[in-house]
Amino acid sequence: MNDIVQIEKLQKIFCKGNICIANNINLSIQEGEIFTILGKSGSGKTTFLRMIAGLETPDDGEIIIDNNTVFSKNKNLEPKDREVAVVFQNYALLPHLTIASNITFGSKASKKDLDEVLEKTKLKGQENKFPHELSGGQQQRVALARAIINKPKILLLDEPLSNIDTELRSHLRVELKEMIKAFNITALFITHDKEDAFYLSDRIAIMHGGNILQVGTAKEIYHHPNDLYCANFLGKMTQIGTNSYIRPEHIEICLDGEFEAIIKEITFYGSFYEVLIISNKKELLVHSFDDNLKIGQKIKYKFNGEILKF
Known part of the structure; x- marks a missing residue:
């Protein structure tokens, strides 16, 4: 490229x-x-x-x-x-103009260009409406169409x-x-x-x-x-040693785990549980899909992913 x-x-x-x-x-x-x-x-x-x-x-x-x-x-x-073309946070649509006029405002685009943009942004049939008559998603498409029409x-x-x-x-x-x-x-x-x-x-x-x-x-x-x-900004981690960290999804609670721990907290996030465990007086965050875990329960765990070092 x-x-x-x-x-x-x-x-x-x-x-x-x-x-x-x-x-x-x-x-x-x-x-x-x-x-x-x-x-x-x-x-x-x-x-x-x-x-x-x-x-x-x-x-x-x-x-x-x-x-x-x-x-x-x-x-x-x-x-x-x-x-260049800019799409701002608030879309900056002009309320007194139709959708077609909003898209072509300040542009030298042809009728053919407008028709192509309306088609690709799924706004065909909406061109004579005004911004307040559209949904938030449609308003986003209008802002994008206006930005793109000048190629x-x-x-x-x-x-x-x-x-x-x-x-x-x-x-x-x-x-x-x-x-x-x-x-x-x-x-x-x-x-x-x-x-x-x-x-x-x-x-x-x-x-x-x-x-x-x-x-x-x-x-x-x-x-x-x-x-x-960068590591902290992109997701949670636990420090497991000097300059060594691991993501919660890379710690597995399992029967054949190498280490022992006790569950201190369990938080349900819909698609997974975030489990806080204590092992050798150290707190570790774990992601789990197990519905049967209980606070105070003794478990075993192992590392099953890359350990990050900084």
């Missing part, structure tokens, strides 16, 4: 408090992939997206989109000249699922991935939610304090985290 976006030594420091939002970031995004920046609030991820879009000016570095330098020390293209080189999504309740969120997550892949478009997705990142992404970059700590597929960063911060 070719790199559609190249970020080189990108830096941004906010004067107030001298906060570093981007610290010499080097990153590439491949054509056709969904690439996610995953990080907590304040990590710098939204500012990073805004710099690519041209809505925020970096202090240093280069941004290259499809071999065209859109930002450098001597160049800073306007957002409209960067061939941008890259689609930038700024936490579009963050203000949606859990049940609808799962449904919209599926729809969003299907639509992006249907258009075969490159997308940069910004989120603080690990589930969204794991489901949507071809690759993920973990961001913290203005730094990119690790880049890889969901499996790569979960099973082989670069450091303790």
Whole structure:
């Protein structure tokens, strides 16, 4: 795959408090992939997206989109000249315009382009309605259609699922991935939610304090985290020795276990139990599917997965 976006030594420091939002970031995004920046609030991820879009000016570095330098020390293209499109958290639909007019607003798209976008976003038949007449999922599709109709080189999504309740969120997550892949478009997705990142992404970059700590597929960063911060951010762990940690799903309660323990707490999470056990005065977290476990019960356990070392 070719790199559609190249970020080189990108830096941004906010004067107030001298906060570093981007610290010499080097990153590439491949054509056709969904690439996610995953990080907590304040990590710098939204500012990073805004710099690519041209809505925020970096202090240093280069941004290259499809071999065209859109930002450098001597160049800073306007957002409209960067061939990017942004979908914001609140969708920013215009309430007084029809769906068709919302999609084509500010665009030179043809009737054929509109029909194609309506078809692929499953909005055919809704074009004469107004935003308040649509469901949350349909409104998301309108925002996506408006962003895509101009055929941008890259689609930038700024936490579009963050203000949606859990049940609808799962449904919209599926729809969003299907639509992006249907258009075969490159997308940069910004989120603080690990589930969204794991489901949507071809690759993920973990961001913290203005730094990119690790880049890889969901499996790569979960099973082989670069450091303790990445490991903790992506899931629970228990320390089992000096600089040694293990995930709860890699401890198995079983009759032929090597070690003995007593169950201290059991928490039901629907699809599994999270069990807190005490072994040699040390607490360990275990994931189990056993309905018969009881607090105070003596059990045996063994390690059945990779031990992480930092």
